[in-house]
Amino acid sequence: MPATIRDVARASGVHISTVSRTFSAPHLVNPETRVRVLASAEELGYRPNRAARALITGRTHNIGLIIADIANPFFPPLIKAAEGQARHRDYHVFVADTNEDPTAEEELVHALAKQVDGVLLCSPRMSNSLIEQVSREVPVVVINRQVAGLPCVMMDVGQGARSAIEHLLGLGHRRIALLGGPRGSWTNREIRRAAGAAARAGGAELTLLGPNPPTETGGGAQAEQVRRSGVTAVLAYNDLMAIGLIEGLDQLGLRVPQDVSVVGVDDIALSRLTRPKLTTVATPTAAAGRTAVDMLLQHDSEPRPRGGGRSAAVGDRRTTAQVMLQTELVIRDSTGPVPETGRTRPGGTPESPGPHRLADPGGPARTTGGVVAS
Amino acid sequence: MPATIRDVARASGVHISTVSRTFSAPHLVNPETRVRVLASAEELGYRPNRAARALITGRTHNIGLIIADIANPFFPPLIKAAEGQARHRDYHVFVADTNEDPTAEEELVHALAKQVDGVLLCSPRMSNSLIEQVSREVPVVVINRQVAGLPCVMMDVGQGARSAIEHLLGLGHRRIALLGGPRGSWTNREIRRAAGAAARAGGAELTLLGPNPPTETGGGAQAEQVRRSGVTAVLAYNDLMAIGLIEGLDQLGLRVPQDVSVVGVDDIALSRLTRPKLTTVATPTAAAGRTAVDMLLQHDSEPRPRGGGRSAAVGDRRTTAQVMLQTELVIRDSTGPVPETGRTRPGGTPESPGPHRLADPGGPARTTGGVVAS
DNA sequence: TTCTTCGCTGCAAACCTTTGCAGTGAAGAG
DNA sequence: CTCTTCACTGCAAAGGTTTGCAGCGAAGAA
Known part of the structure; x- marks a missing residue:
């Protein structure tokens, strides 16, 4: 049904190569011929077949x-x-x-x-x-x-995870869970490695939960595990899981950040809209x-x-570069000081200390990346 | 760099057509030849060029x-x-x-x-x-x-919009805004048409706001307009705009649904997660x-x-069918009875009447569609 | 006039496959 | 021993383009 270059050539009385040139190198064909070809093409509804073109170019x-x-x-x-x-x-x-x-x-x-x-x-x-x-x-x-x-472009989630753990350590948390992502994810491994190191360095205990599907459901499904594990803070593989987890904890009667602090990774738009707003590692997507x-x-x-x-x-x-892009911890409302020991049951305190809040950098993370290898 | 069928043919000492058949009609080639060809192909990393194949098939x-x-x-x-x-x-x-x-x-x-x-x-x-x-x-x-x-497949947003308007009418709303979507959208026209008719039939006044980009930002940007227009309910082009609008109204000190009711369209997953949960027209996407x-x-x-x-x-x-899929109004927490007249300023009432709530059908909308034309 | 230049156009190969048809040789039938 | 059948393989065209090269006629130079 669709017209080919040959149809146009026949209709305008020229060779197919002229038709071809009319489209890909118009300056090579006589203006008069050109308009004639263009007219025929228009009339026949001709469109160059890009697959065929690609085959040769x-x-x-x-x-x-x-x-x-x-x-x-x-x-x-x-x-x-x-x-x-x-x-x-x-x-x-x-x-x-x-x-x-x-x-x-x-x-x-x-x-x-x-x-x-x-x-x-x-x-x-x-x-x-x-x-x-x-x-x-x-x-x-x-x-x-x-x-x-x-050639690779990576985001420094390792650095991000470290910042997140240090942030939690600074708030007094010593029992932290890492909500793992999917199997086969490089990001997941990086986070685990860096978070593990940071926790060790800070004298904290890091519980691994996973692997999990990197979705809200995947996060929510681990809420019970988080409660049982007795941790006071969680670093999630990504924001979606963090949000799902918060939802799940909520249903178990655990409040964020009063009872448990949650940090995500990615800084998706949604993380600004949830209550509490999510503390997260912003990646320069x-x-x-x-x-x-x-x-x-x-x-x-x-x-x-x-x-x-x-x-x-x-x-x-010849030169296959590998680029590492910076990440940045964005502190919002889902992280707070560790609850006083002894009060492990939620709901008792009339008004827990308000959410920890710092200036929100607002804009996207800086994206300058250093070339790592060649 | 990538090997072609000719390379494989040369390497295995057969004609290219035999190589071709080894992949597309293996039963036509002698098992011994086949393994030989397969071996060469494997070794050379040969993959049939799907573009060239498509050109002929x-x-x-x-x-x-x-x-x-x-x-x-x-x-x-x-x-x-x-x-x-x-x-x-x-x-x-x-x-x-x-x-x-x-x-x-x-x-x-x-x-x-x-x-x-x-x-x-x-x-x-x-x-x-x-x-x-x-x-x-x-x-x-x-x-x-x-x-x-x-051939078209449509969702009956007209019916959905009508249900939404009738729902709002039933709650006593008589001044309703329609938060329009993007120019060129058929859905937008359908909603406008149906909502207009339903409002007229119910003796309500329908204010058109738009066109707008169909995003959270697009919805939020109209919050001020909504307030000024003095409507008590809004039907938004889609859930994203509805959510953005709620956010925007919130910042203006207007509560949903106490001060103004909001209905969305689409029933995206997010609409179950926001507070208040969104009343919306579920489309069988x-x-x-x-x-x-x-x-x-x-x-x-x-x-x-x-x-x-x-x-x-x-x-x-020969038969180009057109299918219309059913939609369904899902009533959640973002719609409520019209505020008492006189109280147009928000914040005065200690506790407005709780959100109107009906049984949530839960599952996805039914998707049976009737063939409309042939 | 003859030679060169130049603008335009046609020719045909190439890109990588698929596939109808024909050819080959061996096995089986009569 | 001849003929048919059959499984397998090769041949070549086709699919729709692009593009280097060559041809052609006209215009300009000498």
Whole structure:
């Protein structure tokens, strides 16, 4: 049904190459011919077949963005930022959602591989070796994970977790739980490592709860465990879990932050809207999206060889940079001083000490990142 | 860099067609040859180029999903449902976000056109005529909009808006505002039409506020207007705006539902978590996603002619159905009886009458839809 | 006049697959 | 021994573009 270049050529009485040039190099064709071709094209509703074009140029002007869970509000800012940056460079972004499933993840990069010039692998759940493998099929930039030899943009959640633990230590907490995220998450490991070290250094006991699905439900489901464990503070893998946990604790009659303090990670928009407002580690998601696109596209202006030698793909960079973006602890209302010992039962105090409050930095975290490796 | 079918053929000493068959019709090739080919392919890291394959088969096994704003929590359930349904039929979904921009919308369908077998146009902002035009380039199913001659799946927001207005009328409200959504939204028009009719029928005055961006910010920005207008109830274009409005009213010292009642549309997950919990019109988003995929793919089992005649694309259905899905009013805590006249200033009443509460249906809205046209 | 230059256009290869058709050789039937 | 059948494989066209190269005619230079 859709008209091809050949139909247009026939209709306007020229060779297909002229039609092609009319679209991709108009200055090479006689103005009169051009209008004739354009007219025929318009009339037939002709649109160049981008897949066929990509087959020969090796450029689709699309980039793929694979993310673990599109329903997690952590991702949209990253997606939007990536789209914006891509658009500046005349690229479109196709997003694919893996439902936290490593298998779906792998399938999707194959599905996308030849329809895009590169793939942004965001918070991947598959193994490093698998990532390396797929990166041989299509240029890849990894977000939220470090894998040797590949361009990566990471957020320093380790530093963030440390700040969070130190914040809790400063409030007097000595029994802290770490509400773990999904299996296979690099972020999860980083947080665990850093939080563990910080807790040890501060003489606190850190209880690990997990792995859990990184959702509100996943957080809420651990409320009972948190209560039983007797901790006075919790660091959650992300804001969603933190919010779910607060909800769950609430239903058990435990108040936040009076009975237990809760810290999240991500600083999603929602964390400003809940009551209490969430203390959280802000991650520079938008900057990550932009940076990743830049890294993927950094060499796309280089001339592409043709004919004999295999053509160089977008990701064929000699220098694979790894960038670490800063995080920042944002203290809001979900953390407070440790409750006095002895009062382990909630509800007795008429008015517990009000929520601890510090100046809210407000704006997004600073996003300058240092280049770590080359 | 990536190996082609020719490389594999050379490495395993067979013709490329044998390699092709090894992957797409293994039963046609001798087991011994097969293992040899497979071995070479494995060694070379060969992956069939799906774009080239699609060029000849006419099938990509991908479907495109274009949505207005990926950050709006209304969409993820729809996306997930579409993905699930697609996955059952061995299809992958590429999501593209338009940022509520009609131009980006059109660009994206062109970008996707030849990389997918069909496009789901979700809550499109472009004109009907443009939709018809792009539908000649790629099979399209429209969601949240009625356009003649094209398969559509709609949600009966008109009915929902009517129920909402009647609910408010029943609570005694006579001055109601309609917090409009974005320009170009079919849903917006439907709500306005139905709400207007219902208000008129009930002898109430309906104030139109808008158009607005369909976000929390968009809703919050109209709080001042709502206060000034003196209405006692608001029906918002969607839950996000309703939540933003409640937030904004709160900052102006107006309590919901004591001073003003607020109803949303969509029943996003968040609307259960806010205080007060949101009264809203539940839309069957997941069902919409599933249905749309089914409609797009309904003919994909038909044999495709080859050679002489132009091949029939996925969407080449004779019967373009239009489906209307039911909505349902879910009454929670953000609506209550109209405040007594005279008390227009907030803060005076020690304890206003508690929120009106009805049984919450809980489960998702029923999704059975009648076929409207053929 | 002859030669060069130049603007435009056509030719054909290339990109990577799939697939109808035909060819090959061996096994089985008569 | 000949003929058919059958499993397997190769051939080549097709799908819709892009692009280096060559051709062509006209205009300008010498």
